[in-house]
Amino acid sequence: MRLSFVLLSGVAVMAVSAGASPSHAQPADRADSKVDELIVTGRAGALDRRRVEASYAITTLDEAALRLQAPMSTAEVFKAIPGFWVEASGGEASNNVRTRGIPTDGYSSVTIQEDGLTIQHDGGLGWLNADQSFRLDETIGRVEAVRGGPASIFASNSPGGTVNFITRKAGDTAEGLVKGTVGDYGMYRADFWYGAPLGDGWGLTVGGFYRSDEGVRSPGFTQNKGGQIRVGLSREFETGRIDINVKHIDDNVGFLLPVPLTFNDKQEPAGVPGFNPNYGTLAGPDNRLLSFRNVNGPFAFDLGKGTDVSLTAITLKLDLEIGAGWKLQNTGRYRTSDILRNGLFPTGNIETATGRLNSLRAQALAAYPGAVDIQYRYATSGAAFDPATANGNGLVVSGNLLTVSVPLKEFTNDLRLVRTFDLAGQTHDVAFGVYVSDFNYDYDRFMATSNLEVRDQARRLDIVAVNAAGGIVGRVTENGILRYGSLFDNAAIDARVYAFYGSDEWQVTSRLRVDAGFRQEEIAFTGSVEGKQTVDLGIAGTLADNQVITGTGAFTPIDRSYSGLSWTLGANYQIQSGLGVFGRYTDTVRLPSPSEFQGSPGDALRTDIKKTPVKMIEAGLKWQTDAFDLYATAFETRFENIRFNDNVFNPATNSFTTRVAYGETQTRGLELEGVLRPMDSWDVSGAVSWQNPEYESFRFTEIVGGVATVRNFAGNQLIRVPKVGVRLVPAVNFLEGAVRLELPVEYYSKRYADVANSQSLAEYTVINLNARWNVSDRLAVSLAGVNLTNVIGLTEGNPRAGQFISGDAGARYYLARPILGTSWRAALTYRF
Template sequence: MTKTALQTCGSIVAMAAACLAVPAMAQDKPADATAADSAATTASENPLDQIVVTAAPGDRTKLRSSISVTGLSQDTIQNFTPHSEAEVLRLIPGIQTSGTAGPGGNANIGVRGIPVSTGGSEYVQLQEDGLPTVLFGDIQFGNNDYWIRFDNNVERVEAVRGGSASTFASQGPGAVINYISKTGTTEGGEVALSSGINYREQRLDFDYGGHLSDTIRFHVGGFVKDGSGPDHIPFNAERGYQIKANVTKELPDNRGYLRLNFKRLDDREPTNTSQPSLGTQNGNTITGFSNLGNLDPRKYSSANIYNQNFQILNANGGFETVPNEGIHPKATAVGGEFHYEFGDHFSVTDSARYTTQEGAFANHFTSEGITASAIGQTIPNAFGTASDPAAVGVRTIGSFVYAAGPNQGKVYTSPYFSNSALVYVRMRDTGSVVNNFVADAKFGDASGVKVDLKAGVFYMRQNISMDWRINNYTQALEANSQNAPLDIFSGPNGTGTQLAANGLTGYNNQWGGCCGGRQYDLTYTDTAPFANLDAQFGGFDFDASIRYDSVKAAGVTYAPTAAGTATVTDALGTATIPTLQTSTTVNERLNYTKHYVSWSLGALYAVDNDTSVFVRASKGGRFNADRLTYSGNFNADGSLNQHGDAVSLNFLTQQEVGLKRRGRLGGASYNVELTYFRSQLMENNYDFTLLSRNPPQNPNISNRYHSSGVEFTYNVNYGGFHLNGFATYTNPKLLNLGTTPQSTPKFAYLVSPSYDAGFAAIGVSVNGQSSIWTDNANTVKLGSSVFVNGFVSVRPYPGVELGLNVNNLFNRIGYPGGANVQQRLSPTSVILDSSAVYGRTLQGSVRYRF
């Protein structure tokens, strides 16, 4: 065990043994950490009564919080039957996600018109019980949604957009989304078995919680999953489990609590980076989608029986066979929470967690080419890559030949083929240590004036150690899951020199040769003291908060510059193909620290017991981490050079005005929230994938964004009838180009009515959005889209529930997160590619609650 691990375990033991807090905390919690848990249950008809525990002081209801916050209950999310964490997030107003990258993660998550320029979750932080899953949401091949899973352990998901996200959390100024766990406040549990009806997937969920004594309670739960998924992948692409547990000791005289928690995640899931279709274009708008030959984007996966395993050239220079395992995170976390009240006026709260994380990202990206057009071109020009090791000389494509399958040895003549990256990345270490502390002092007088001062320190050390192996791979595009690899020959009809073997045209040479053999070991340490001052008198509430982040970067990257060749033999013969290898030469040293200040100001007025209005302004910093490597941003001593200093930080400023109202109308109760928001961002970043374009593009990004809009959320309950949803209007602008940012809808909405008669329940959810541009230049846009989900449940016996859920009820083809035009076949027909919505999926379940 490392010294740091011992220190962390020592910190947790110290909390348990001596009730002493070690510095750090990004948020506070109520005296009983799960007062919010019970509030979520008892206030189902009054969501504005819920205590906000995410990126907030921790003792305010939604009605009396001057922030935009949404809570999603366990039942609400279950009824929606999300196939991924991104689909959970699509239920939150103001959050933009690709939504369809698959259950493994890898979604791009934007907020309130601020798009994702490079990938991942740049301005949105995902948390479990108030602690980040990873420090940076856009770690390359380690995004924050890799490491979190929604299951029965979750009491609710709470999301704060804008506002206090700048000062109550680090590296997430746009939004903080928190998965809040059950902690045994409610005695009982559940066992649920669900199965795909028109696809192969089985999942067992379980959880149980309760009291071991008058002062000790616990909760334990998790899931086990197995199957091939909605893409009908012809092997067990889904295979994994999660176990979470916690034990809470309530301290004497209701002074507080002590909690220990544990998590183990080992979940292999496919990821959908490319699902092609034909698009019909009218003017500058894609008005409809259809299958690309026999490829159905609602079912297509690049993973198939021919690349279930594939070969890489590893960092030691040896060949290695690896599984095509999609996204496979492995995480083990132990932690603790401690809250103690010294009296009526002073309390401390501390959380700590030590996490070991590793895993793999394996995927074959699909990039569509026209077979006839590629004949006669040279490699790599035919594939749109920018560079290729010159050791093998010029290679001209004469023909494609099936390298495997029933047509092995025959010439390939189908109209389309794929040539793109076959990726295997080892996430050798993305573990972290996080420790949070806050002290709270409260004062008041007989006149009703209350002052609350909170101060604390957040500390997190994040490791990022990766090993990239990215080959160039060619395969057929004929069927959803039976696409064989293609070998290339220099002559017609499979004659001449063989230029590929097993579909491989090179090892580590994809994406322009910039990245195929990357290897690096980096550590980022963020120490952030913060303070919040809140004053209440009458119906007024004023708060001001400030955060000072100090982020230190350290480590090395190694240069992928050793070029050579490899001789590879398959069933068709022998090919000499190019290689790029990781050298032992240090490419960059990182040794620098950046300091920056974030702030937030808010005011709220409670018009009466059921109505409040608020205003807020904030400015939050965001540190650019591993995406700055391999980009010429560092001096020899590890410090930032002039360009690196300019792109190392981004600041998001935001303003909000909001109204919250609850009430009754006739026999119905309702809650509504209306918020006007504005956001401004000057973003500097680095996107290495732009180097792989033909011709190469400048990878340095410098964009000015402005966004404004309105969020409207509502909840209506009338007996057994419930209506929930939201509508958002956003006017995003990319100022330096005078265009609308790509993949960002101006209008999005969710309408979700349901009726619960006790013995049975039924409901639907309608999720729609307006058209979105496919590129920042605004040359082509996708038309508006609407997707419908539904559920029916029957309770034939107390505690037993039979359920049927359907996603994408009308089996529509769509790309709600945007798509790229890969090929233009005619003025009215294009080939599109991105993560598409799954086709209609039916899932049956049986639950027993006890």
């Protein structure tokens, strides 16, 4: 046998071909030839289907590929998939993913699956991104990612695609691994996995991880701490197989948000004096533990909890031959979770400390007649803060200390009947399915707005009113808080989803196959949203409690239902075993989410929230040889009647103003992925995406100087989506394949932080390093370096300054979220 490394979409796997086997080759790193690689995602049927025969765009990452890439978050896995624009700058969870011009954030139009079933029916549920409910570890053995195409036939809320994480299964012999990882940012992590046969067809797997670190952007305390445990039990019998999988997550991860930035003399993003843009964060010990005033008494806030996840999921999967050629496939999952999200959201605009004093002076002097001026004091120490020279920048910014609790219970089940039959000498592989999801959740949100200096691990500032002798006679703030209760929401929602779908893979000739499918889906939900009122808590000596938003005790009911039909038609022509072409048209729909109604009683009464039609057309080439692999897909997507929300923070009132717009988008593009392997000692792989994402229509009305003004941004580039994304991975192999070095290079073209395209996010290139040394058949050492050149690459601006029209456009100082600075991780893996 001859082993050669194959890189797929920028990550490495090992392929087997004829020839001599080097002495250092490890069975654990092998994968079958990609020409014969089978896929299960994006289709339903009784027959096996090779990737090269698929009539849609699909990327696969096997165990060896994941091990070499060593992603630390779910979003980082997506970087290896062409067509996906990934914002992985938010930390290990709560990131954003967009694909093929999808104009929505989070995972609202891209589904994360585990063993073929969505981990959360609505991945974009307000403040409950699907990636908060998933952790990647050594229990995952494979990933399959479908872009567009039939994804929306076999999964809800997935017009952009489906990413399926497939767990490891026990084999014929006992095997396992332990892995230890350390990072130069105080990271320590331990992973393990073990699988073994138990006899009589039974198999057992167990695995998980635990880790602790402060994060690359350290707040001065541990912000990522916890782990996951997973136990699987399976049994194969004469007519089928059953799998039971139990997973529990108990984990805290920090949520990274925009940081203060400025421009250098080349008009490139640069750090503000006193703040490191690659490693800094406004979060720090000074604003970790606080007590907020509220109507019902003090509210304890702990920024150190970050995204606090306690989740248990039980999955039952059954494959059964039921007679007459029919097979039953059923996957059901019950999930219960309690997820709390605490974060510090820098908001509004960065101001000079003197300017902020000037804007508040008249109000303070009117409130405290004995005062002659106002001054800054540090909230914790009472020491003076010099507004002119502090931290070398003399700047301040508001920080929203926000807490959101979203407990969720959900049952989801997908039942399929599949069968093949011949008709007039042609084979049909048909499937009929029923999908149900029943979930309920609460949504509780509370916020206080703080006054912060601009520096790494910022401290809270009080603004005090003083008399002629310098004595304090009153406070604009209290304990560094500008406004208690600056945001409040309380809602409870129950939802039920039913979907019926069917598909037929019709082998017309030995080379031509036609695929068709449909999905009829309905969602109905009920619930209630509490009304809001603004009250004065009556605390003497401070203005911070004068306008606390709280509940009224009166609830507005929600009772909605929506339905929609999706269908797809595709064809694949297999010119030869390793060469084929395909084409596909998909007409699908994204149904409204319950979270669109949870923000306020007014939202609960809205009648203009409707389903979003999506139309997609694509055509592709698949070509695999011993020397290279090439996958090319051209596509066009159109989204209609999309509702956009813009919540802009007003620093004058320390409150949000909501704007709503409707629009349509169109994106045309080309995706390329493949690998060139001229010889065993080196290869180059790549994933390239080019697209022209634009708004076909985007109109809204805003009040400017008391006059209603219509804004029209038709023809503008979609917010935060680059036109060009490139990932190239040159790689070399040493010592007969025992050592492998990769140098992934990523390039992203200019994007915009707002729909108006008034604030640009500069293009950037980032260089990483992956290295692995197979010391023996059992022991391996790996090294991963991220952002080796320490580039400041901006992934988003400051959404709270305005996503329709950015309030930071043209400002000398602004807020944006860059990728993380240079970091290193080293791992030692032992297999047994």
